[in-house]
Amino acid sequence: MTQLLEVDNVDVAYGATTVVHQVSLELRKGLIGCLLGPSGCGKTTLLRAIAGFEPISAGEIRLDGTVVSRPDWTTAPERRQVGMVFQDFALFPHLSVAENIGFGIRHLSAREREARVTELLKLVGLPTYGNNYPHALSGGQQQRIALARAMAPRPRLLLLDEPFSSMDVELREELAREVRRILKQEQITAILVTHDQMEAFAMADRIGVVNAGRILQWDTAYNLYHRPGERFVADFIGQGKLLPGAVLNEHQVETELGIITGLVPKGCDIGDPVDVLVRPDDIRPDDQSHISGEVLDKAFRGASFLYTLRLASGGKVLCYAPSHDNFAVGERIGLKLAFNHLVIFPRA
Amino acid sequence: MNHEATQAVTPPLRRWRRPDAWRSGVVLTALILALPVLVVFAHLLLPSGEVWQHLRETVLRDYVFNSLLLMLGVGIGVLLIGVPTAWLVSLCEFPGRRLFQWALLLPLAMPAYIIAYTYTGMLDFPGPVQTQLRDWFGWGYGDYWFPEIRSLSGAVIMLSLVLYPYVYLLARAAFLEQSVCVLEVSRTLGNGPWAGFYHVALPLARPAIITGLSLALMETLADYGTVAYFGVSTFTTGIFRTWFGMGEPGAAAQLAAVLMSFVFVLILLERWSRRRARFHHTSNRYTQLPRYRLQGWRRSAALAACILPVLLGFLLPAIQLTAWAAGTTDVWMTPEFLRLTWNSLGLAAITAVLAVLLALFMAYGQRLRPAWSNTLALRVAGMGYAVPGTVIAVGVMLPFAWIDNTLDAWMRETFDISTGLVLSGTLVALVFAYCVRFLAVSLNTVEAALGKIKPSMDDAARSLGMAPNRVLRAVHMPIMRGSLLTAVLLVFVDVLKELPATLILRPFNFNTLAVRTFEMASDERLADAASAALAIVIAGIIPVILLSRTISRSRPGHDTTA
Numbered sequence: 001m002t003q004l005l006e007v008d009n010v011d012v013a014y015g016a017t018t019v020v021h022q023v024s025l026e027l028r029k030g031l032i033g034c035l036l037g038p039s040g041c042g043k044t045t046l047l048r049a050i051a052g053f054e055p056i057s058a059g060e061i062r063l064d065g066t067v068v069s070r071p072d073w074t075t076a077p078e079r080r081q082v083g084m085v086f087q088d089f090a091l092f093p094h095l096s097v098a099e100n101i102g103f104g105i106r107h108l109s110a111r112e113r114e115a116r117v118t119e120l121l122k123l124v125g126l127p128t129y130g131n132n133y134p135h136a137l138s139g140g141q142q143q144r145i146a147l148a149r150a151m152a153p154r155p156r157l158l159l160l161d162e163p164f165s166s167m168d169v170e171l172r173e174e175l176a177r178e179v180r181r182i183l184k185q186e187q188i189t190a191i192l193v194t195h196d197q198m199e200a201f202a203m204a205d206r207i208g209v210v211n212a213g214r215i216l217q218w219d220t221a222y223n224l225y226h227r228p229g230e231r232f233v234a235d236f237i238g239q240g241k242l243l244p245g246a247v248l249n250e251h252q253v254e255t256e257l258g259i260i261t262g263l264v265p266k267g268c269d270i271g272d273p274v275d276v277l278v279r280p281d282d283i284r285p286d287d288q289s290h291i292s293g294e295v296l297d298k299a300f301r302g303a304s305f306l307y308t309l310r311l312a313s314g315g316k317v318l319c320y321a322p323s324h325d326n327f328a329v330g331e332r333i334g335l336k337l338a339f340n341h342l343v344i345f346p347r348a
Numbered sequence: 349m350n351h352e353a354t355q356a357v358t359p360p361l362r363r364w365r366r367p368d369a370w371r372s373g374v375v376l377t378a379l380i381l382a383l384p385v386l387v388v389f390a391h392l393l394l395p396s397g398e399v400w401q402h403l404r405e406t407v408l409r410d411y412v413f414n415s416l417l418l419m420l421g422v423g424i425g426v427l428l429i430g431v432p433t434a435w436l437v438s439l440c441e442f443p444g445r446r447l448f449q450w451a452l453l454l455p456l457a458m459p460a461y462i463i464a465y466t467y468t469g470m471l472d473f474p475g476p477v478q479t480q481l482r483d484w485f486g487w488g489y490g491d492y493w494f495p496e497i498r499s500l501s502g503a504v505i506m507l508s509l510v511l512y513p514y515v516y517l518l519a520r521a522a523f524l525e526q527s528v529c530v531l532e533v534s535r536t537l538g539n540g541p542w543a544g545f546y547h548v549a550l551p552l553a554r555p556a557i558i559t560g561l562s563l564a565l566m567e568t569l570a571d572y573g574t575v576a577y578f579g580v581s582t583f584t585t586g587i588f589r590t591w592f593g594m595g596e597p598g599a600a601a602q603l604a605a606v607l608m609s610f611v612f613v614l615i616l617l618e619r620w621s622r623r624r625a626r627f628h629h630t631s632n633r634y635t636q637l638p639r640y641r642l643q644g645w646r647r648s649a650a651l652a653a654c655i656l657p658v659l660l661g662f663l664l665p666a667i668q669l670t671a672w673a674a675g676t677t678d679v680w681m682t683p684e685f686l687r688l689t690w691n692s693l694g695l696a697a698i699t700a701v702l703a704v705l706l707a708l709f710m711a712y713g714q715r716l717r718p719a720w721s722n723t724l725a726l727r728v729a730g731m732g733y734a735v736p737g738t739v740i741a742v743g744v745m746l747p748f749a750w751i752d753n754t755l756d757a758w759m760r761e762t763f764d765i766s767t768g769l770v771l772s773g774t775l776v777a778l779v780f781a782y783c784v785r786f787l788a789v790s791l792n793t794v795e796a797a798l799g800k801i802k803p804s805m806d807d808a809a810r811s812l813g814m815a816p817n818r819v820l821r822a823v824h825m826p827i828m829r830g831s832l833l834t835a836v837l838l839v840f841v842d843v844l845k846e847l848p849a850t851l852i853l854r855p856f857n858f859n860t861l862a863v864r865t866f867e868m869a870s871d872e873r874l875a876d877a878a879s880a881a882l883a884i885v886i887a888g889i890i891p892v893i894l895l896s897r898t899i900s901r902s903r904p905g906h907d908t909t910a
Contacts, residue, residue, distance in 0.1 A: 104812030
């Protein structure tokens with residue numbers, strides 16, 4: 001089956017500066033993808049290239065198997081049937097909410113248009129707001145109208161550029177889940193751009209971690225967390241520390257915390273020095289254990305504490321512990337290993 | 349989707365590139381608009397003929413000398429009126445300050461040639477002032493000395509009275525933008541109001557004042573009506589005389605080119621001071637400025653300083669015009685006057701709409717294709733505002749006459765039909781000249797309004813399936829409606845007031861309010877000229893109102909009632 005969106009070795013350059021390098025990704029119909037990365041990493045540029053606002057300097061972008069971007073060819077954005085939700089929503093101030101939503105379906109008859117607008121207003125939970133003007137809406141409401149407007153023409157692909165960044169932090173995750181519900185209900189294929197991994201986790205089926213214009217890994221949230229392919233991904237997604245160790249055999253690595261069992265990737269020889277990713281949920285406090293760490297810092301997270309611990313060698317690890325175990329800074333606590341996934345990076 | 353279908357819709361590898369209207373169109377428009385100035389400048393390079401030699405030996409020195417003297421006098425005049433009044437209304441408190449804030453702009457509505465002939469009528473031998481004096485003192489003709497208004501110094505005073513608002517406007521904006529902190533620091537260091545003005549406020553506002561000054565001087569150089577009426581020989585009158593008196597368009601163009609180099613010095617001065625002005629904002633604290641409360645003789649002096657310019661530059665001449673117009677109903681309650689008004693309004697309306705459409709095309713083209721060529725094109729197209737109407741008229745006439753003659757000759761030869769004057773003798777030439785001169789007015793307004801619309805608006809409309817030219821109509825134009833209307837009004841009034849280009853380029857027997865005013869005044873039918881003049885002045889008040897509304901809203905934190 002053909003992928004809905006294929007980005008094939010794409011470069012995007014502004015003048016002499018290449019801001020997107022050799023990016024490839026594929027997205028099947030109905031899935032929600034996400035480009036996740038720090039600000040300035042090129043994720044928005046890549047999104048704008050997919051929308052047709054930026055020409056590409058190498059590679060190819062295909063929609064439904066049709067080439068829409070090539071270094072010598074850019075199908076105009078208005079001819080791509082790609083919808084977009086903007087960071088600042090970009091609602092037209094001179095049009096009412098209903099007119100905004102109806103903007104992209106001018107070709108329909110008045111009755112069809114009205115029916116679609118009503119349906120979308122209901123879908124985004126603002127059925128009575130059709131006659132309001134954008135300036136009279138709250139940020140969250142504007143967000144929903146912007147989404148409804150972009151969905152109105154039933155685009156083949158919907159792009160969302162940091163759509164929650166102007167929202168209150170508490171609202172973001174909730175809104176992201178809400179948008180996901182709407183997109184899934186309408187079976188819309190979408191790509192989200194964000195720097196907030198909680199948003200990405202809440203919304204996306206596939207996430208690409210972007211850094212310095214490259215997609216480092218295109219995978220599910222679970223795999224990005226538990227099977228990061230690169231140090232940057234391991235560092236950027238979730239929390240964790242790298243602890244030095246050495247390969248014992250195909251499924252064992254020895255570290256200061258003891259022997260950790262898992263799958264050692266091919267190419268690592270016995271005795272090779274490696275770094276092992278230790279997530280806070282990979283170790284637990286255990287009074288019986290002979291391995292211990294000194295509490296350097298602690299952060300209360302409600303149900304749990306996040307402890308920063310110093311091991312005998314000086315190496316640091318993080319540890320989540322239920323909040324009824326309240327250790328003091330400076331205290332030594334025993335540690336037990338609870339690894340499910342072994343993630344190691346060969347040391348250069 | 350199967351593979352064959354995919355291949356079928358794949359775009360061809362190489363495609364013939366269509367010329368891009370938003371790029372080449374904008375550059376082409378700018379080139380056409382720059383044509384008059386280029387034609388005039390080309391005459392600097394042409395071999396100078398005998399006429400030019402003759403001009404150089406006889407009158408050129410007078411033109412240069414008088415123009416420089418005029419600029420010097422007007423320069424001093426507008427500074428002396430503009431800067432103190434600006435400082436008084438922005439940093440002092442005295443009765444009537446709020447009223448003066450906008451009333452001081454009123455003389456902008458008074459074209460220089462109108463105020464010139466109004467004062468002539470008031471101060472001439474048979475005028476009310478001298479008659480009154482003779483009555484009082486029992487003098488007869490030749491018994492007393494009275495200053496001659498129709499002179500170079502008279503022209504200096506007239507031009508200063510109507511051009512000082514440029515300095516006032518920019519100086520006032522600069523004083524208001526100065527942060528409270530700087531002025532308060534100056535006060536804590538023991539500077540009183542006058543010392544604070546001299547040591548802090550004035551130096552900080554200097555770039556803005558120079559900008560205002562250079563604008564006033566550009567207008568001085570562009571003036572034709574006043575100096576022609578007063579019989580002062582300057583470049584503009586010289587160009588007229590050389591062309592129509594001596595029948596030497598080439599030499600007239602060479603004079604125009606010399607005049608243009610004066611103007612370019614002013615443009616450079618203006619650009620330079622604007623650039624410096626950017627570095628003068630040190631702090632962004634904008635609160636209501638604490639104003640010095642003036643008491644006693646200071647208060648009376650401030651009042652006088654603000655009343656005089658408004659009285660002399662607007663009220664007195666306006667009252668005189670009204671009185672004249674009231675006494676000459678036979679002149680203006682006629683079908684002829686109606687046709688005159690219709691001509692003027694129609695011409696101004698057509699030009700205004702055209703200039704705004706051109707500005708919209710160019711500014712939007714630059715937004716779509718922000719290439720250096722488009723940016724340059726916009727700047728070139730906006731240059732016309734600095735170019736005197738006389739120069740533009742010369743620069744339009746020469747190429748248009750050439751095109752007409754060539755076309756006519758070719759048509760005669762090929763089809764034995766005479767096309768006559770298609771461009772040069774018609775309204776086309778006039779409207780084109782107006783567009784060259786006033787495009788900057790519409791361009792500034794449209795560019796500013798377009799800049800306020802976020803780029804994501806464009807992107808949103810396009811991602812919803814709309815092509816760029818439709819986006820302009822469906823999104824930008826409705827959002828900018830207010831600014832577009834302002835731009836139309838501003839150009840409209842400027843066209844209504846314009847005199848020298850209209851005089852040169854109007855079709856035979858085609859009259860406008862401005863032309864009729866000038867002609868009647870030149871025939872010493874001063875009272876008869878008043879009704880047309882008054883119509884122009886009343887229209888001129890529109891931009892003054894627009895302007896005073898904009899500036900009262902321009903300052904953050906500024907109370908809107910002020």
